[in-house]
Amino acid sequence: MTWSPASWRQHPMTQIPVYPDVAALGRVEQRLAAAAPLTTIADILHLKAQLAQVSAGRAFLLQGGDCAESFAEFGADKVRTTFNLLLQMGAMLRAESGTEVVHLARIAGQFAKPRSSLSETIDGVTLPSYRGDAVNGPAFTAASRTPDPKRLLDAHRQAHVTIGLLNAYSAASYADLPKINAELGIDEVVRPVAMFTSHEALLLNYEEALTRYDESRETWWATSGHMIWLGDRTRQLDGAHVEFARGVANPVGLKCGPSLGADEMLRLMDRLDPDNEPGRLVLIGRFGARNVWKHLPELMRATRREGRNAIWSSDPMHGNTQTAGSLKTRMLADILAEIGAFFEVAAAEQVHAGGIHLEMTGADVTECLGGSLPLSEEDLPRRYLTHCDPRLNGAQALDVAEAVAKLLAKGARLASNAA
Ligand code: PEP
Ligand code: CO
Numbered sequence: 001m002t003w004s005p006a007s008w009r010q011h012p013m014t015q016i017p018v019y020p021d022v023a024a025l026g027r028v029e030q031r032l033a034a035a036a037p038l039t040t041i042a043d044i045l046h047l048k049a050q051l052a053q054v055s056a057g058r059a060f061l062l063q064g065g066d067c068a069e070s071f072a073e074f075g076a077d078k079v080r081t082t083f084n085l086l087l088q089m090g091a092m093l094r095a096e097s098g099t100e101v102v103h104l105a106r107i108a109g110q111f112a113k114p115r116s117s118l119s120e121t122i123d124g125v126t127l128p129s130y131r132g133d134a135v136n137g138p139a140f141t142a143a144s145r146t147p148d149p150k151r152l153l154d155a156h157r158q159a160h161v162t163i164g165l166l167n168a169y170s171a172a173s174y175a176d177l178p179k180i181n182a183e184l185g186i187d188e189v190v191r192p193v194a195m196f197t198s199h200e201a202l203l204l205n206y207e208e209a210l211t212r213y214d215e216s217r218e219t220w221w222a223t224s225g226h227m228i229w230l231g232d233r234t235r236q237l238d239g240a241h242v243e244f245a246r247g248v249a250n251p252v253g254l255k256c257g258p259s260l261g262a263d264e265m266l267r268l269m270d271r272l273d274p275d276n277e278p279g280r281l282v283l284i285g286r287f288g289a290r291n292v293w294k295h296l297p298e299l300m301r302a303t304r305r306e307g308r309n310a311i312w313s314s315d316p317m318h319g320n321t322q323t324a325g326s327l328k329t330r331m332l333a334d335i336l337a338e339i340g341a342f343f344e345v346a347a348a349e350q351v352h353a354g355g356i357h358l359e360m361t362g363a364d365v366t367e368c369l370g371g372s373l374p375l376s377e378e379d380l381p382r383r384y385l386t387h388c389d390p391r392l393n394g395a396q397a398l399d400v401a402e403a404v405a406k407l408l409a410k411g412a413r414l415a416s417n418a419a
Pocket of ligand 2: 067068318359388389
């Protein structure tokens with residue numbers, strides 16, 4: 001069971017692209033291995049310390065961003081909009097509930113998607129599915145859909161620029177927060193907001209090449225982002241993705257969908273977080289509004305019974321996807337219902353409702369339906385821009401933040417009454 005950055009290669013793997021040009025892949029891996037790390041160990045430790053506060057029930061994790069980042073729609077404005085949206089949502093949560101917020105963007109590495117079907121057929125022509133800009137292109141041609149390892153270098157370059165921009169905006173959040181706070185009536189000493197990065201660790205060739213050894217702590221770190229997570233389709237106990245994630249010391253997320261039982265979850269936790277370290281593991285429930293009560297109580301009961309420090313967070317997006325015409329969409333009412341149920345189950349099981357995980361963009365898209373500026377099915381094609389799943393637009397994300405702020409405030413009131 002010795003771990004190395006490459007030990008995942010000995011395990012069964014799903015969702016890893018097969019590159020026709022193996023030599024080209026090797027050259028790309030070498031270049032990434034020689035590249036500067038995207039994140040610093042100090043920043044990863046900073047995130048871990050903030051997450052330890054969430055684990056102790058003293059803070060709330062706000063995680064959000066695109067379903068899939070794209071090369072074509074990249075620019076400083078886009079990064080800035082995501083940053084500002086998270087900043088504003090965080091300020092709303094703090095204002096209403098008094099809780100500290102951990103800001104974690106789905107950004108700077110979210111370039112690859114697991115797919116339920118590995119091929120797509122249009123008019124009798126079958127080609128590999130689009131799997132995210134780090135793998136292949138969205139255009140329906142054989143050339144574009146062939147996995148190209150050079151895309152990993154483009155993803156790395158974009159992630160690098162993105163992290164630079166986020167750091168600059170973090171430093172400047174001194175300048176923005178007073179205005180946001182004044183609008184929300186928050187009176188606080190303004191500190192710069194640390195904005196951390198996260199993505200699904202799907203492309204293990206990329207992750208392995210960006211893993212670095214820390215001599216002083218005798219630990220390995222994934223330097224592709226501050227936190228990585230394992231998707232619901234790649235969390236097999238003996239699979240390659242779990243093998244990779246268990247050996248790096250970063251905070252790790254684990255998507256928990258309806259097919260995960262309590263025993264399997266505990267075995268995964270033993271493997272991913274054997275020391276039960278506060279701030280190491282985030283369990284991200286994604287069941288669908290109608291299924292939360294069926295699955296979550298048993299899972300939360302198990303983590304509480306076993307005294308686990310893992311954080312519980314709610315992804316109210318991935319269990320609530322439906323199709324309207326030919327487009328995938330999600331109803332704001334379902335998203336709010338899943339979040340509401342998450343808080344209720346957590347209260348009933350005496351577990352800290354520790355966070356939310358959203359697919360959202362600051363842009364004015366028409367991908368999810370409902371909200372205080374209501375969108376209906378006819379609006380969907382107007383600005384349907386996502387490269388994968390439907391995202392909340394800025395207004396809908398603020399609607400969600402407002403609802404979560406109220407739930408957090410209610411929890412805080414109940415706790416102080418009980419004290
Ligand atoms: C995602 O977060 O984009 C995703 C694919 O989620 P899940 O693994 O939970 O389906
Ligand atoms: Co998604």
